[in-house]
Amino acid sequence: MKTNDALKLDNQLCFPLYAASREIIKLYHVPLSRLGLTYTQYITMMVLWEEKHINVKELGKRLFLDSGTLTPLLKSLENQGYITRTRSSEDERVLVVELTAQGKKLKSKASNIPYEVGACVNLSPEEAGELYRLLYLLLNNISDT
């Protein structure tokens, strides 16, 4: 690559990552709005559908988000009746997040969303798999830094 070209938008790896991320998240807008969820709230619920209960720190590690983002988001999910926020009795610093019955029920309402969105993305299984592999390679790579 010519020295001067390093600042060209088309030569950045970060830019298509950033743009594709936002464009895909937009695809979630319509199906998620039917549930009253944002994308970030949705992936938070995903973790809870797997974990049943988790504290803010662990949740942040899973989602690569900090309390500055999670605290208001979790309060919103609490207001919507999907989760409870409780201080741990063993360690009052730790806030434990748990699903309510309504939060558990939401999972079945969301079950078709991955397929709905997936239908808009016409990558072959091989391409999707390779993209998945490279994204996690990158993600793990950066986390070490």
Place this chain on the structure above:
Amino acid sequence: MKTNDALKLDNQLCFPLYAASREIIKLYHVPLSRLGLTYTQYITMMVLWEEKHINVKELGKRLFLDSGTLTPLLKSLENQGYITRTRSSEDERVLVVELTAQGKKLKSKASNIPYEVGACVNLSPEEAGELYRLLYLLLNNISDT
């Protein structure tokens, strides 16, 4: 994949895309803060370093952003003295964005940033190239929708 697994975070293609995008953008924070730029302001300047002048609509197409994001961002770049915002005389609806002398000079100050950030990303050239290809495949694919 088992039917129930479609809602697992680890089975989403979107999530590592979203997370990796944010993690990489964070790498830009330190070098960009030396210039007083955010990441979005930086990629906007990149387009201008290539194009010299461009209107908001075309800029939005390049960056996959709309006027709701760009209007305040461009006002900020204008306040910092890097660009001018002028209505086109042929069509008063169109706002033309151009670099100031200071905006042009900023390019040389930014010239090392791609290398600084690239040094934190240890993908092989082959992996980076393949990731780049797949991301644009995905991006073009979604844009058609």
Place this chain on the structure above:
DNA sequence: TACAATTTAATTGTAACCAATCAAATGATT
């Protein structure tokens, strides 16, 4: 020419994001 439709940015309102800081609880050291 009228005037409806379209185009272009700007605005509004909501929700992320995150750097930086703070406050409270806990742990470690003496």
Place this chain on the structure above:
DNA sequence: AATCATTTGATTGGTTACAATTAAATTGTA
């Protein structure tokens, strides 16, 4: 026990992001 350091979430402040709407200019058409 007293004090310092660490951990955990919450808060603050500034900047995106984007859906939805608005306002103004332009274009198309009767």
